[in-house]
Amino acid sequence: MNPTAYLLLTAARNEEAHIEGTIQAVIAQTQKPVRWMIVSDGSVDRTDEIVSRYAALHPFIELMRASADPTRNFGSKARAINAAYERVRRLDVSFVGVLDADVTFDPSYxxxxxQRMLDAPRLGLAGGMLFDWSDGQFIQQVTDPDWSVSGPIQLFRKDCFEAIGGYLPVRGGVDAVAEVMTRMKGWKVQAFPELHVMHHRQTGTEQRGLLSVFFQRGIEDYQLGYQALFFAGHALRRIREPPWLLGSLLMATGYAWAFLRRTPRKVPSDFIRYLHTEQWTRIRARFYGRQGETL
Incomplete structure (x- = not known):
């Protein structure tokens, strides 16, 4: 078997404006996936038609239809991705990629x-650097490449994806949960800033306004168990993201709102304990000046 054989999983709902560009980007790859499962998650636009047209020409593309979740959220994405994986998990591949339907990248991506994952056997989750479309231009996401790979482009070693049990179907933050669980299982997470991926909308804005997205991020960070001091640094870094300072303030407001309401956590207690330990380690490293440790 080719040691770089991989499959792709995509959950798409009403993506007629973007999915054709993503399909063309995958078709143009110098190394194509063995199979690409595209789940139409209750689409009512031309998404199914577009995917079917390309699937007829490219046998590695397969359309799978799923019933719509009443509300579009990351929990429905997780369920769609997991269902697609069950269909193809017995394929002889070494890597599993989760790909959103609104991104494009170079043919060699x-x-x-x-190749970078082959060179680092303990690298369980990897990807490039995401650039969000905002205010008429692509802006690099604010993230730490040593700790995080953006949700639209997460590529897992298959053993790692199996070990974490796929995506946990929580409402919001499934990609962040996957990152933490990857490290819990002893794997590394790494993004490569030199590999650019264009995201043709700002993350999380599919069905919500930009301002509500940042408020919801604060709620989700609380629900995922973020330690308060770590969250403060995390929110401050978002000053560099549109809508700049306002986004950070909205994140802080969302976190405080969830804290005051004692909003239930949505991850297991062992996950939260591990996350707190990891975040305190990063805080101490930050204050003692070690390189590569950011909030």
Whole structure:
């Protein structure tokens, strides 16, 4: 078997404006996936038609239809991704990629990520650097490449994806949960800033306004168990993201709102304990000046 054989999983709902560009980007890859499962998650636009047209021409593409969740959220994405994986989990591949339906990248993108993963056997989750479309331009996401790979482009070693049990179907933050669980299982997470991926909308804005997205991020960070001091640094870093300072303030407001309401956590207690230990380690490293440790 080719040691870089991989499959892709995509959950798409009403993506007629973007999915064709994503399909063309995958078709153009110098190393194509063995199978690409595209789940139409209750689409009512031309998404199914577009995918079917390309699937007829490219046998590695397969359309799978799923019943719509009444509200579009990351929990429904997780369920769609997990259902698609169950259909293809017995394929003889070494890597599993989760790909959103609104991104584009260079023809060598997947070959480059796969080679980097081959060179680092403990690298369980990898990807490039995401650039969100905002205010008429692509802006690099604010993230720490040593700790995080953006949700739209997460590529897992298959053993790692199996070990974490796929995506946990929580409402919001499934990609962040996957990152933490990857490290809990002893794998590394790494993004490669030199590999650019264009995201043709700002993350999380599919069905919500930009301002509500940042408020919801604060709620989700609380529900995921973020330690308060770590969250403060995390929110401050978002000053560099549109809508700049306002986004950070809205995140802080969302976190405080969830704290005051004692909003239930949505992850297991062992997950929260591990996350707190990891975040305190990063805080101490930050204050003692070690390189590569940011909030």
């Amino acid at each position: 997947y070959a480059a990520v796969l």
